[in-house]
Every structure is written in structure tokens, then in C-alpha cells.
Amino acid sequence: MLATRREFLKWTRQGILAIGLFTLLAAPTTLAQSDPLPSWNDTAPKQAIVSFVEKVTRQGSPEFVAEPERIAVFDNDGTLWVEHPMYTQLAFALDRVKTLAPQHPEWQTVQPFKAALDGDMKTLAASGEKGLLEIIMVTHAGMTTDEFQKVVTDWLATARDPKFKRPYTELVYQPMVELLAYLRANGFKTFIVSGGGVEFMRPWTEKAYGVPPEQVVGSSIKTEFKMQDDTPTLRRLPEVNFIDDKAGKPVGINEEIGRRPIAAFGNSDGDLEMLQWTTMAGAPARLGMLVHHTDAEREYAYDRNTDFGRLDKALDAAAITGWTVIDMKADWKQIFKD
Template sequence: MRRVIHLISSVVFWICASSAYAQSDALPSWNDGGTKQSIVDFVARVTAQGSADFVPVEQRIAVFDNDGTLWCEQPIYFQFAFAFDRIKAMAAQHPEWKTTQPYKAILDGDMKAFAASGEKGLLQIVTAAHSGMTTDEFSKAVIEWTTTARHPRFNRPYTQLVYQPMLELLAYLRANGFKTFIVSGGGIEFMRPWVEKIYGIPPEQVVGSSGTVALQMDAGGKPSLLKTPKIEFVDDGPGKPVGINRFIGRRPIFAFGNSDGDLQMLQWTAAGGGARFMGLVRHTDAEREYAYDRQSKIGKLDKALDEATAKGWKVVDMKKDWKTIFP
């Protein structure tokens, strides 16, 4: 009899707990609908003991692009905005920049002249802004910039232009035993100083593009790492599966991106066995954020959108699926 009572109590507890969980909403900024439900259903399937799709905790790897997936990326990638501001801040130490392109264009605010310099000019600016200093000095510069710089349209710090629904998704996945990683084409040294505070993702769980660093000793024997101009690894497009393999060592079961630069990461995730979730954020809200996809020079979503449609990957319609955009 005691065993029966215990069994009944356990069943009642399970029903009550399940009901309470159903009534709570771990994704309150997501509108109810197929996209939100697909996320909840996937998490339930891979975390339920005895489920045919159950995935052990150590294999619950979720990867997210950053630009355009976790935070805004218009009108230019935010790291480029940081680089432009760094050039202005460093100009006093480089008087030759006043008459040398593409630096002169940045200092004069002449974006037309800067655009004429093409990718070569952009690389020069980014290289100058990201090298020739120690990693500690660079990290300090990034933190100062994220504290003081403001977005030209929203007049808010760039780190406040993260997507509230994605913050909730990150927390929801972690609450269900997932380990969340950023896998971004952005610079790893640019992201690491602030991502833990903003996303709850520690710096060691950030995979990004990187330049080489070199150990140096000062006169007193104190070591530091100097950022050099040489590019070491580009974590974009086909580089993303390579970065995942190199730095994470496990194939993800959950992946979110927003552009063609994320296509190979989603393909790599989909190619694994068992339950898989592949998602894309589609920017459809010009009023609250921006609307762009196939023709955009920033965050172009074309081939990845076609493949998502063909293979049944989930496409988040920002305007329809999200109640709010920014925190």
C-alpha cells in the first residue's frame, strides 16, 4: 500500500510540475506560433530521458552567429564602427593619416571616398585599429568603446542593441543543459571582453576570426601578448565548420545564423545524426530594426534562405515572431 501511495504521489508531482512548466514561458518575447513551438518541442525531445531523440548533456552543443543573429549589424558591422572610431582616436599619433588614404577619408567623414578604397582600404583600417598593441590594451579599448559609443540611428550603446528574444533563447537552452557558443566572422579579441556580461557566454566559448599574437617581454621581464597585423584565421562561411571542429571539438545539434556566411555552419550541424535544429533570423522589421535579405551588402541572406526553405530549417520572421526586438 505504501508503495502505491508513493507511486501516486510521484505521478501527481510530475503532473503538477509539468503543468507549472507549461504555464511558465521561458521565451516571453517570442510570439506564440510555429517557430517558437518548434524550439520548445526540440528541446523537450532531446532532454527527455527515454525519448528516442534524447541527447546526453555533454553533447548538447548550440552555436550562434553574432552579427545579425544575436545583435544588430546595420548600417555597418559594429566592429567596423569600432575600427573607424579607433582610427580617429589614434590620429594624433599618426599625423601622416591626415593626407593618406584611406585614413584621410575616415578622419574627414568622407564615406564616399572611403568606399572607393574598396576591400583593400577596409583591411588597412581594420589592421591599423586592431594591431600594434597588447591584448590587454586592446581589450581595454573595446570596453571603453562599448561604454561610450552610440549607434547612429538608435542612439544607444551598441551592446544594448542585442536581441531580447535571443537572450531568452540562450538562457532557455542553458537551463536545459546546453552549452552555448558564439561562432562568428567577427574578431575573437573584439567579442571576448563583453560577451559574458551581455550574453552569459564565457570568453572561452567564443569562436571568431583572429590575428596572430606574439609573446614579448618588457625590460622588467613582464610578459604580454602583442597583436600583430597578420591574419591567422577567418571564421566565416566554410571557415565556421573548421572553427567548430578546431575549437569546440563536437558537432552542434542546434545552430542559428542569419546570412549566407552561416550556411556552412548550418549544413555542418544538419549533417550529424539524430535530432538537429537549424535556424535563421530573417530581418523583416524596418520599423523596429531593419528589413533586408537577398540584396544587402551587410548580412546578405540569399542561398541560405533557399536552402532553409528546401530543407525545412526554421526561419524566424523578426516582424511576426518577435514581440520586442531590443531589451
């Protein structure tokens, strides 16, 4: 009986060791076979991403990039989430006008506030950047940073996109969420660099994209420190501090990140200079990509002729610089997470 028990334990130990060895040998193969970008079709953009990541992360490769220098920057509107029929932050500002209107009876006759209250988008668009900035200043200032964060969070919890009838934070692009995670898994630090308001984005980007607030670069209004009822606060002022769009994006990257990115992702002419700054630096490996909205059925189709997310000069530049254009209809299996 004792001998039988010894033999049983011997074979058990050998079996455990064999299983453990098999697991160690099999694990790399399993990992290698798993697809980190399942929402992408196996077309040129996906291949370009995987090839780029393999080159810059392979030790001994002439294009190897050390982890601290693996910086990837992403525009937000139209690159990571929907921007039609209007930028989400503009929808927020227009709702804020309606909320604040009882305190401002003069808005019933003063533009661009009258247009905002009447839903007159044509007149509102005609007011141009000046009119839109005026609305932003009035609806985003006059409160502390903590108060503004609560207003944004509360609005996002209840607001619904007019086409998809879903919360805006559910209308993030699943392929790009996978891309962000894939880059981070390979030692990249991912940043959002957007023309949108930095404090409008920071309350929700970590949950939606895995990008923490300190890695969000955006436009801002001025703030001032004040003691309010013996409590230190930062109060938002109705003055522009910085516009993080077009030529402002490389400036924002330099000031806030301090390293030149090796990968940049955008979707409009507002991202042109960011992609130029990233890819035209002469480094061994750089990646520039543009999301082209071509799917009218699952999302929207637009490029050169649109008020929001115009893709014209950057689309022409892509053919010259070698940037990869992502055809949303052809290259993405799905747009949003089910």
C-alpha cells in the same frame, strides 16, 4: 490547557505537512506553465525550438542527445545584436582611425584612411575586404591583449548607436537572449561563432549573453609572447591569423569546440556553411534557424541587397534543407529589452 496546546501543535504540524505536500505537487505544474520564451510570438519558430528541445532532452526518446553533445552555436552580428548601418566592430575601427589620426598625418591623403576620416562610406566600401582589413590591422594591433581589451571596454561604455542612441551592448535581441538561457537550462552548452574579432567580443559577451569568453569563437590576428618590463605579455601583430566566416566557421568549430553542434543559428550567407555542417550530418535531431530582418520600424529590413548581413544563398537553402526562418516582425513580440 495542556491538551489544548498538544492539539494546537498537532494541527500546526499537520498544516505544515499539508502545505509542503501541496507545494511539491504544485511546483511542477507551475514550472510547466511558465514561458521560457516570453518575447516570442507563439508561431512556428517558437514551436520548432520547444519541440526540438523536448525531443533531444527526453530520456528514452529515439532523438535523445546526451548533455555533453548538446552544443548550440550562434552567429553574433545580426543574429544576437544589430549589424546595421554597419558592423559594430567596423564602427569601433573607424572611431579608432579618428583617435589615432594625429599620429598618422599621412592618413589625410592615403586610402582607405582618408575615406574613414571623411566619413566617405561609398569609397570605404569600394576598398573592399582588402581596405577594411587594412583598417582592422592598423587599429587593432600594436598593443598587448590586455591593452586591447581595455580599449574595447572603454569604447563600448561611451559609444552610442546612431539610430537608437543607446549603447551597443543594449542592442542585443531579447528573444535570442531568452533562447540562449532556455537552451542552457536544458543542458546545452552555447557558443558564439562569429566572423567578428574574437578579442573584440570576449570582454562583453558574458554580461550581454551569458556566454563566457572561452565559448567565443571568432576571427583573430596573430599574437606573440614577449617579456615586457619583466612582465609576460601577449602582443597583437598586424597579421591575419584566422577568418571565422563562411567556410571558416566549420573549421573554427572543429578546432575550438571539438564537437559537431546539434543546433545552429545565423542570419546571413556568412552562416551558410555553419548551418550545413550542423544540420546535414544525418543525426536524429538537428535544428537550423535563420533570423530574417523584416522589421523596418522596430529595427531594420534587409536580406539579399545589403553590404552587411546579406541573406541570399542561405535563404534559398533554407527552403531546401528545412531550416526555420525567423521573421523578426511576425515572430518576435519585442526586439530589445525595454
